[in-house]
Amino acid sequence: MSPLQIFIEALRALNGNRLRSALTMLGVVIGIASVLLMLSVGDSVRAFIAKELSVLGSNQLIVQPGTPVDGGVRRRAGEVPNLTVDDARALAQLPSLRGAAPALQGFFQLHYGDANSNQTVLGVTPAMMELRNWQIDRGVALDERDVQSANRVVVIGSLLARKYYADRDPLGQVVRLDGQPFTIIGVMAGKGRTLDGTELGELVLVPISAMPLRLARPGLVHYISLQARSASQMDDARQDAEELLRDRHHITGDKKDDFAITDLASIAETGSAIARGLSVGLGVIGAISLLVGGIGIMNIMLVSVSERVREIGIRMAIGAKPRDVLWQFLGESVVLCLIGGLIGLGLAALGALGINALDKVVVSLSTQHVIVAVGFASLVGLFFGYYPARRASKLLPIECLRQD
Numbered sequence: 001m002s003p004l005q006i007f008i009e010a011l012r013a014l015n016g017n018r019l020r021s022a023l024t025m026l027g028v029v030i031g032i033a034s035v036l037l038m039l040s041v042g043d044s045v046r047a048f049i050a051k052e053l054s055v056l057g058s059n060q061l062i063v064q065p066g067t068p069v070d071g072g073v074r075r076r077a078g079e080v081p082n083l084t085v086d087d088a089r090a091l092a093q094l095p096s097l098r099g100a101a102p103a104l105q106g107f108f109q110l111h112y113g114d115a116n117s118n119q120t121v122l123g124v125t126p127a128m129m130e131l132r133n134w135q136i137d138r139g140v141a142l143d144e145r146d147v148q149s150a151n152r153v154v155v156i157g158s159l160l161a162r163k164y165y166a167d168r169d170p171l172g173q174v175v176r177l178d179g180q181p182f183t184i185i186g187v188m189a190g191k192g193r194t195l196d197g198t199e200l201g202e203l204v205l206v207p208i209s210a211m212p213l214r215l216a217r218p219g220l221v222h223y224i225s226l227q228a229r230s231a232s233q234m235d236d237a238r239q240d241a242e243e244l245l246r247d248r249h250h251i252t253g254d255k256k257d258d259f260a261i262t263d264l265a266s267i268a269e270t271g272s273a274i275a276r277g278l279s280v281g282l283g284v285i286g287a288i289s290l291l292v293g294g295i296g297i298m299n300i301m302l303v304s305v306s307e308r309v310r311e312i313g314i315r316m317a318i319g320a321k322p323r324d325v326l327w328q329f330l331g332e333s334v335v336l337c338l339i340g341g342l343i344g345l346g347l348a349a350l351g352a353l354g355i356n357a358l359d360k361v362v363v364s365l366s367t368q369h370v371i372v373a374v375g376f377a378s379l380v381g382l383f384f385g386y387y388p389a390r391r392a393s394k395l396l397p398i399e400c401l402r403q404d
Contacts, residue, residue: 027293032344313400333385341377
């Protein structure tokens with residue numbers, strides 16, 4: 001028989017036992033859907049991590065206060081600021097670093113005329129925008145004159161601009177931060193999140209010298225962003241920064257550092273490891289479902305062979321060869337799995353839509369994923385359908401025709 005005839009006969013046979021066929025392909029449906037979601041979610045999580053880190057900039061290191069000891073009690077990391085603007089200036093001179101940018105962070109109520117909102121505010125220098133690759137959509141960015149003169153100017157995110165200045169130009173408008181007036185000079189572009197999870201579109205930037213925070217002493221900062229000159233110099237940059245800060249903070253011998261340096265690349269690796277673990281977990285579920293579905297297909301095909309012994313005998317008696325019978329039953333197994341694979345593909349697409357509705361990551365089924373699904377389904381059908389099909393092809397016509 002031609003492949004088309006095999007396909008048509010397989011559909012007729014499966015249509016004759018619809019309920020049994022549906023229950024048989026259930027394992028394949030779940031397995032294929034799991035495999036597809038495994039691939040799609042894994043790819044999407046890795047893409048999400050790469051996108052978020054691109055907002056932070058490449059080759060980034062973050063210096064934060066460590067865990068100082070006060071009266072014999074170890075205090076919480078970052079509770080007592082011990083980094084300074086002078087530390088940042090010294091770090092910026094290291095040959096392994098492209099730059100260093102100090103930052104102050106606070107949570108304030110901002111007044112936009114009659115409206116107000118609670119926002120995370122960052123006090124930064126112009127170097128921060130360069131190191132983080134933050135872009136300006138409208139207006140201008142903060143510059144060194146703003147920092148030196150402690151000018152009360154502010155750059156806001158695009159979401160805030162649309163929300164509070166939808167009907168007018170935000171540039172030149174005055175917002176009140178901690179009761180003090182600040183003039184908007186720029187609107188940031190892009191989306192993403194900062195280190196503390198703040199949406200970039202809701203960020204508020206002011207000169208670090210104009211930040212309305214009351215600190216223990218002038219010049220203290222909450223953290224310092226560093227950028228190595230290249231990915232290959234990350235270890236050197238980290239070591240150089242550690243040695244410089246230990247020297248500036250008079251830390252000698254075995255004394256614990258009063259600062260901590262975090263490599264954002266390690267955060268990306270951790271995220272990728274989580275994504276791989278998620279993929280492996282879903283893959284195991286998919287593999288088990290496919291195995292169970294394949295065994296179920298083999299069992300049903302063996303039952304089908306025993307029920308259709310007389311049909312097999314008649315086919316052979318009128319000229320069908322053993323290989324024709326083999327291909328007939330093997331075709332039924334493959335078609336059964338292909339239909340299950342297509343249904344599984346539909347379920348995976350619905351699952352992707354459900355995940356996308358959460359608005360956390362974007363999951364999409366690529367052409368490669370569809371090919372994998374069809375390929376997996378075909379292999380399952382061939383592997384588990386071969387033994388029943390071969391058994392049917394080995395039957396003798398005369399013995400088949402004797403069966404009732």
